[in-house]
Amino acid sequence: MITRILQHELKRSLRDGRTNILFIGVVMLSITSIILSFRDYQLIHEQYLENVHQVRVNWESQAEKDPHDAAHDGTYVIKPIYPLVIFDKGIQAYTGQVVHLGAHKRNQSTINESKDRSGMFRFGELTPNFVLVYIFPLLLIFLGYNVFTEEKERQTIRLLLVQGATFRQLSLGKWLALFVQMFLLFLSFMIVALISFSFLEKEVQVHWSEWAGLALTYLLYFTSFTSLIVLVSGKAKHSGSSLTILLSIWIVVTLIVPKVSTNLSGTLYPFPTLQTFKDNIIEDQTNGLNGHNFWNEAAQDFQKEVLEAYGVSSIEELPIEYSGLLLAEGEKYESEVYTKHFDLLQDQYKKQQLVYRICGVFSPMLPTRFVSMALTRTDYGFLWHFEDEAERYRVTFNTALNMNIAEKAKGIDHYKAEASLWSSIPKFQYQWQAVKELFLNHLAEYLISIGWAVFSFLLMLFVNRTIKFV
Amino acid sequence: MLQAINLSKTYGKYHALKDLNLKVNSGEIFCLLGANGAGKTTTINLFLNFITPSSGKARINNISVSENPVETKKYVAYIPENLALYPELSGLENLTYFTGLANKTYHKDHLVSLLKRSGLQKDAFNKRVSEYSKGMRQKVGIAIALAKEAKALLLDEPTSGLDPKASNEFSDLLKTLSADGIAILMTTHDLFRAQVTGSHIGIMKEGRLLEKFSSKKVSLSELEKTYLNHMNTAL
Known part of the structure; x- marks a missing residue:
């Protein structure tokens, strides 16, 4: 029975000019968005490779100089771009792409893509993710808002029931037909995305499970919409009211709840202002170890420890250059202070994520969006991870320079390191977060999405067990 | 085959149908006459x-409709005033789908023969229903009933809006079906059609069945007189 209803619904959809036009429109939109995204990726990736190369060339081509001066001049690390970004650009355009690594100071990433674009960019961007999150549900609504109301308006529902079909069988058959249409459309979208992906120049291999994870999260999202559509069409008296209700749901799910959750998370768990953030760091650093301050209490304690370790009574008796040691140790301490304050920011972000998760109960778009951004490495999680990695590299980088002073500058006025030192400093190699870790971090989002899909489906079956049409 | 026992339907204080007692045996055509709001469609909807x-x-085939709705639907077919079919499908495709829903699977040739039997022109079988007249749609409805091998047929003003020729063809079809043993309950405003087609006639007013008799025992003029008498008399 259900198979017959499914086949019948698909046959009708195929013959419906409206469906065909909608399908063609969305397929064109999908292809265009993927091509645009592909082009953007290629451009950014080329710039990335060029910048990484140029930064290293600049670093290695420095003349002889004091290693600590070199540390102050610093270098740059460039945020890499993950190939799956062609799927979802997330917040990438609004976050910095470059981190300056200097002495004593942890910098945040700067130079973001949006600043390079005209104001018209704010009118919106056609990305694959935009098509999936906003356009696909709209297409589903236009395909399915009248699956039941049309039967009621035409009165074909009477004949269907007399012939022995039950409301539940009809609901299931119509749900399956809508799901199959959505699935075929999504499959064609994924095939285009995969083909484009195979032509990308990539520095990193993408595991199949990441594609599967992306596909799953979007399928769960569309499943929730499919069930809501069949449910509303079953309960609405007329096609017009069904369409109005469904468009209202779309507005709530895709626009209102995400906006409210952003405001709510920012209000409940606000980030400190940049000034407060900087002041807090300065306060913590004031009484701590500083590579340029030999006289404060922390420096005195450190000096005592060093002298004891070497079994000498004065700095002059040390076999190494003490200022280099102090700089290296000061760098470690300063970095710890930065890490502490950046961890506080990240803790605040985790609390905000909790708000988003709770709001996800009211909108399946939120968990979908967060999983999608995580797997495409375009979310805050990736930004924090990259900046943490950059900071770890900064400490290693500065320690190597400062230890060079400690080891080689003893007894030399105005020590200058040889140019070969610069190339001996290892390059920055970003280690991408493990896929398993990403999945585990977003298990809650998956559970909420699964909850949405299962609950909306069961609700549809329960509510549509009787449908009023007389 | 079709039986109403003290059947009533109220909406608040309004009695749409009150204590209807009615029996339609196999091979009988029972025509329910009455003005709008008499309770004819309510009766069909209850069945x-x-x-x-x-x-x-x-009750249908001695089974309570409200207690065993799925079971009773196996025995009944239905043609409303405006039979709604899927306009984007052909008559044959509509027949195939609705027959399939009744868990009947036939070869295409058999379905074609049913359409022929219902009187639909051969060249219309594969045309989209959007191009059909009302009479043609009603014929597809008959074919659906035939395919279902229904023992009872419920018709809600099926000839309303049909031209005289089409109405006549439809009446002949119903007589053929009743001759095959199908019990038919038909509501209509058309006294002539009821007298010509029905084996039994009932007159309804304000939810009550006021009178029922064999159509053979009354002429058309007597039927008209009786009907108007009832309509002009306050209950």
Whole structure:
């Protein structure tokens, strides 16, 4: 029975000019968005490779100089771009792409893509993710808002029931037909995305499970919409009211709840202002170890420890250059202070994520969006991870320079390191977060999405067990 | 085959149907006459379980409709005033789908023969229903009933809006079906059609069945007189 209803619904959809036009429109939109995204990726990736190369060339081509001066001049690390970004650009355009690594100071990433674009960019961007999150549900609504109301308006529902079909069988058959249409459309979208992906120049291999994870999260999202559509069409008296209700749901799910959750998370768990953030760091650093301050209490304690370790009574008796040691140790301490304050920011972000998760109960778009951004490495999680990695590299980088002073500058006025030192400093190699870790971090989002899909489906079956049409 | 026992339906204080007692045996055509609001469609809807009775019972093949709606639907077919089919499908495709829903699977040739039997022109079988006249749609409805091998047929003003020729063809079809042993309950405003087609006639007013008799025992003029008498008399 259900198979017959499914086949019948698909046959009708195929013959419906409206469906065909909608399908063609969305397929064109999908292809265009993927091509645009592909082009953007290629451009950014080329710039990335060029910048990484140029930064290293600049670093290695420095003349002889004091290693600590070199540390102050610093270098740059460039945020890499993950190939799956062609799927979802997330917040990438609004976050910095470059981190300056200097002495004593942890910098945040700067130079973001949006600043390079005209104001018209704010009118919106056609990305694959935009098509999936906003356009696909709209297409589903236009395909399915009248699956039941049309039967009621035409009165074909009477004949269907007399012939022995039950409301539940009809609901299931119509749900399956809508799901199959959505699935075929999504499959064609994924095939285009995969083909484009195979032509990308990539520095990193993408595991199949990441594609599967992306596909799953979007399928769960569309499943929730499919069930809501069949449910509303079953309960609405007329096609017009069904369409109005469904468009209202779309507005709530895709626009209102995400906006409210952003405001709510920012209000409940606000980030400190940049000034407060900087002041807090300065306060913590004031009484701590500083590579340029030999006289404060922390420096005195450190000096005592060093002298004891070497079994000498004065700095002059040390076999190494003490200022280099102090700089290296000061760098470690300063970095710890930065890490502490950046961890506080990240803790605040985790609390905000909790708000988003709770709001996800009211909108399946939120968990979908967060999983999608995580797997495409375009979310805050990736930004924090990259900046943490950059900071770890900064400490290693500065320690190597400062230890060079400690080891080689003893007894030399105005020590200058040889140019070969610069190339001996290892390059920055970003280690991408493990896929398993990403999945585990977003298990809650998956559970909420699964909850949405299962609950909306069961609700549809329960509510549509009787449908009023007389 | 079709039986109403003290069947009533009320909406608040309004009695749409009150204590209807009615029996339609196999091979009989029972025509229910009455003005709008007399309770004719309510009776059909109760037999189809589209609405639930306030009291009393509707039975098909001795099975209570409200207690076993799925079972009773196996025995019944239905043609409303405007049979709604899927306009984007052909008559044959509509027949195939609705027959399939009744868990009947036939070869295409058999379905074609049913359409022929219902009187639909051969060249219309594969045309989209959007191009059909009302009479043609009603014929597809008959073919659906035939395919279902229904023992009872419920018709809600099926000839309303049909031209005389089409109405006549439809009446002949119903007579053929009743001759095959199908019990038919038909509501209509058309006294002539009821007298010509029906084996039994009932007159309804304000939810009550006022009178029922054999159509053979009354002429058309007597039927008209009786009907008007009832309509002009306050209950």
